[in-house]
Every structure is written in structure tokens, then in C-alpha cells.
Amino acid sequence: MEVFAGSSGNNAVPPESAHSSLQPVEIEIIHLFIQFAAALGQPRSVAEIYGLLFVSDKPLAMDTLIERLNMSKGSASQGLKYLQDLGAVRTIYVAGDRRTHYVAVAELRKLAGRYLRQQTLTHFEETDSRLDRIAALTQHLSEDQKKHIAERISLLRRWERTGRRVMPFLLKMLGGE
Secondary structure: OOEEOOOOHHHOOOOOOOOOOOOHHHHHHHHHHHHHHHHHOOOHHHHHHHHHHHHOOOOEEHHHHHHHHOOOHHHHHHHHHHHHHHOOEEEEEEOOOOOOEEEEOOOHHHHHHHHHHHHHHHHHHHHHHHHHHHHHHHHHOOHHHHHHHHHHHHHHHHHHHHHHHHHHHHHHHOOOO
């Protein structure tokens, strides 16, 4: 864990801004991350939190994120947990302040690798059983429908096998664990 000492000793300026309004540059960075999140199907609140932490030159406490982003405590807490699990934010100790502070992790390769692992590989694990359940649901369909669904299931199984073969290479290239 890193330590953020602030400026000079006990009279250090708090690590976050004293006012709650966002600066134009912060707003633009946050909007950029909102666009990224939308493309990846992620919640807006997660993008807002990451965007503000990304642009901030100082660690921020959760209550500061809540105030500055006008966000509920629940959204902030869930968003920070998700981002920590993803490895996109980490906690940092701020001398003289008992609150937990957060900073953005800006290593794209690691973030992309963890995101792929979290979002994709977990889905592969349940694909076989789901496809088996789908096949079982075709009992009451016409023969033409059964044949069509069987072909689609076969195609999905090939896609899944290809994905399982390709994913380790992608993760290695992206520095995934």
C-alpha cells in the first residue's frame, strides 16, 4: 500500500477538493469513461467513479466521491468494490486521515486482461450446461425447429471451443494473470 503524505505535516491540505463541483476537465474525462463503459455494457456509476479517480491528482475517499458525483452511498460502495475486484482502483493510506482513500490504476494491459478474464472466462464455464438445457427444451418443437436449434447449438459449441482456445493467448498478450 502506498502512502500519500499530502503537503507539510499535520497541516496538510486534505487529499480531495474542499468543494463538490466538478471542474470542466473532470467532467470531460468522466464523460469519456461513460462512453467506454457504455460500449462495454458497464454501469454509468462505475465509469463516473473511475473517471474522477483517473483524473484526480490526489487520492479520494468514498464520501468525497459521493459528494462530488452526487451519487448514493450504495452506488459508490458497489462501484468501488467492482472496480477493486477488477483491479482498476486500489486503496491507499493517507497520513492523518482514517478514511479509506482510492486511486485509479492506469495499466491498460492488466485492466483489459482482468476484464476479459472476469467477463468472458466465467461465461465459458457455464456454457456447456446451458447448451445442454437448451437442447432438452427442444423436445416439444417440430422436427424442423429441432433440426434448426440443433444446428445452432452445434455452432455455439464450436464458438465456445474456439473461444476457449483463443482466450489464453489474448490474456497472455494483455498481461492477464
